Amino acid sequence: MIRVAIFEDNKHLRETFEFLFNSADGFVCAGAYPDCSELINSLETAPCDIALMDIEMPGINGIEATKLIKTHYPAVNILIQSVFFDDAYIFDAICAGASGYILKNTTPDGYLEAVRNVDAGGSPMTPGIARKVLDLFKQNLQPATAAKDYSLTAQEKKVLQLLVEGKSYKMIAAALSVAFDTVKAHVTNIYAKLHVHSGTEAVSLAIREKIV
Amino acid sequence: MIRVAIFEDNKHLRETFEFLFNSADGFVCAGAYPDCSELINSLETAPCDIALMDIEMPGINGIEATKLIKTHYPAVNILIQSVFFDDAYIFDAICAGASGYILKNTTPDGYLEAVRNVDAGGSPMTPGIARKVLDLFKQNLQPATAAKDYSLTAQEKKVLQLLVEGKSYKMIAAALSVAFDTVKAHVTNIYAKLHVHSGTEAVSLAIREKIV
DNA sequence: TTTTAAATAGCGAAATAGGGTGAGTCTTTC
DNA sequence: GAAAGACTCACCCTATTTCGCTATTTAAAA
DSSP states (O other), X not given: OEEEEEEOSOXXXXXXXXXXXXXXXXXXXXXXXXXXXXXXXXXXXXXXXXXXXXXXXXXXXXXXXXXXXXXXOTTSEEEEEESOOOHHHHHHHHHHTOSXXXXXXXXXXXXXXXXXXXXXXXXXXXXXXXXXXXXXXXXHHOGGGGOOOOOOOHHHHHHHHHHHTTOOHHHHHHHHTOOHHHHHHHHHXXXXXXXXXXXXXXXXXXXXXXXX | OEXXXXXXXXXXXXXXXXXXXXXXXXXXXXXXXXXXXXXXXXXXXXXXXXXXXXXXXXXXXXXXXXXXXXHHOTTSEEEEEESOOOHHHHHHHHHHTOSXXXXXXXXXXXXXXXXXXXXXXXXXXXXXXHHHHHHHHHHHHGGGTTOOOOOOOHHHHHHHHHHHTTXXXXXXXXXXXXXXXXXXXXXXXXXXHHTOOSHHHHHHHHHHTTOO
């Protein structure tokens, strides 16, 4: 029996969901609330496995509520539902700890299926939402793609790596078993290729451009 | 008519897919290949809208193939299918530019539905995969929150910021309209607070710990 | 009101970094 | 076999950084 708590400000929708989960096999509605004012109390007296959370609600919105629930009841999984298809919402919902994100045009069967999926450890989301998530993922993680080619040689990369680690020329020379002046020569070449004129600039560029 | 190219080393599966897409309404198989050796040629002579890509293939694997296709034919969407449920694969697939990721235990109808979703601009993925994506997302995004407190003062932060930009003490002094020796003093304090002993170390730490 | 911390500034010494020039070896490429 | 590039090293000179110590002013906190 999957216990579902419903957070939805629209009375008609709320009652529809309540009926849906109470009539479906394997589900039971643990509570249905129009807002999150009594959130923690509600979950205390009527524990649930999954919270079906509307984003747009008066007072505490669904994102804030998700954070609250995850703080106090980390075991409760939250399935976000929204009419919105907005990057910021999706991003915030994920960061808040939501386990799924579906749109409100989902069929009743789709809702049951999504809740089942969440309960099974999955993260159901409509393909459109998933696309946004992938895009956000790439945006936030992939600036590496823009890794320009500075055509540094193998040895130069090693020197730059050590430079980034805060090593002095002397330490780099020791680490690579070469002479101090050799390190200097490499550094000179690196600066020329990177179009910088100091170690701090080189390190900054190296990290931001993910050369190292 | 959605044109689907199939990349799958298993002969039986490959022929099954070919039959599936050729018999289904609105789909046509643009080609079925056991490996990616002739990848670019194949797509040139038999253009497609969507590539159904197996990950495990001899020679060029599905991830590499995805990168190749995205480089030469960015308009082609790639739907990854795999028996594997592995973080690294999923991560790499997303970074390579895949538009969807489904498991091989999907039903024939599920395949058709997934391809339809990709064509419509969505990113179908099984809930389990989606969960992994969300987890990866949080993992890779959360360290930002863990910004340690080095209790730098406002002025020290400004100096550090300029240091990260590769400015010299002289330039920093000019930028902040203070004396050269004042910059020296701030830098000394910054190094003490950050427990570093050189500009490169400070810059490296500042960027990685997202102090600036 | 006394204390504390931040920001300011100066001086001097030692260490490190940066720029220039030249040059030898080795491997790969033409 | 010559040319090109990577890696190596040396010497000279100057600029910058780093460290240590001292000290004043100002604003906030005890």
